[in-house]
Amino acid sequence: MSAEKTITIDQLKEHSKKEDLWILIHGKVYDVTKFLDEHPGGDEVILAEKGTDATEAFEDVGHSDEARALLPDMLIGTFKGDMKAAVTAAATEAKIAAQKINKPSQGAGAISYVLPLAFLGAYLAWRFYFSQ
Ligand code: HEM
Structure with missing residues (x-):
């Protein structure tokens, strides 16, 4: 057949x-x-x-x-x-692309708590310096 x-x-x-x-x-x-x-x-x-x-x-x-x-x-x-492989590859590519898009916001997230910490450290150092 x-x-x-x-x-x-x-x-x-x-x-x-x-x-x-x-x-x-x-x-x-x-x-x-x-x-x-x-x-x-x-x-x-x-x-x-x-x-x-x-x-x-x-x-x-x-x-x-x-x-x-x-x-x-x-x-x-x-x-x-390899239709499945092609579909899987496309899905993986989309995932990687999504991760790439998310990265900048993660970077910004890190900066948003590193900066206040740096200011806090500077403030404490300033307080310590003037308390002598
Ligand atoms: C060889 C494959 C196909 C056959 C034998 C087929 C057969 C049919 C039949 C007999 C109907 C009438 C309603 C029913 O009995 O379910 C229908 C409706 C419909 N088919 Fe297909 N179909 C095929 C492929 C597709 C594909 C790939 C699509 C893509 C989206 C599609 C979209 C539709 C739509 C949108 C309707 C609704 C039409 C309406 O009621 O306004 N069909 N089809």
């Missing part, structure tokens, strides 16, 4: 035109080219998921069992690639 075919991220991306569109949902790749015009949600929303993992978008809509029953007819194969 053609369902045994494994599809890589490159192959998925090769089929990302309206006239030739593959979509990835739950680790399976579907040829939605002919279905695009029939999709009750319109073709734009499906086209927006080209070359990426459409699972979240598909599930967010809360598709009915009838919608899910249409999938097997469009099945081409199983996705075999």
Whole structure:
């Protein structure tokens, strides 16, 4: 059966035109080219998921069992690639970026208590000096 075919991220991306569109949902790749015009949600929303993992978008809509029953007819194969790694890498990058953004405020936080301490130290030294 053609369902045994494994599809890589490159192959998925090769089929990302309206006239030739593959979509990835739950680790399976579907040829939605002919279905695009029939999709009750319109073709734009499906086209927006080209070359990426459409699972979240598909599930967010809360598709009915009838919608899910249409999938097997469009099945081409199983996705075999590093989509998860790509997603994880993107998440890690976002985390690092967020940490970088937080750092200046942490620096300011340190200054905000170092400065009063320095003033306190100077004041105490001044008091000590004049109490002699
Ligand atoms: C091959 C994959 C897909 C199939 C077979 C499919 C099928 C359907 C069907 C049958 C409906 C009618 C309502 C229902 O029965 O749930 C529907 C509605 C909808 N679909 Fe999909 N869909 C697919 C992919 C997607 C994707 C990737 C999106 C992206 C966001 C999407 C967005 C929507 C939206 C927004 C509606 C609601 C339309 C409305 O009621 O106004 N669909 N879809």
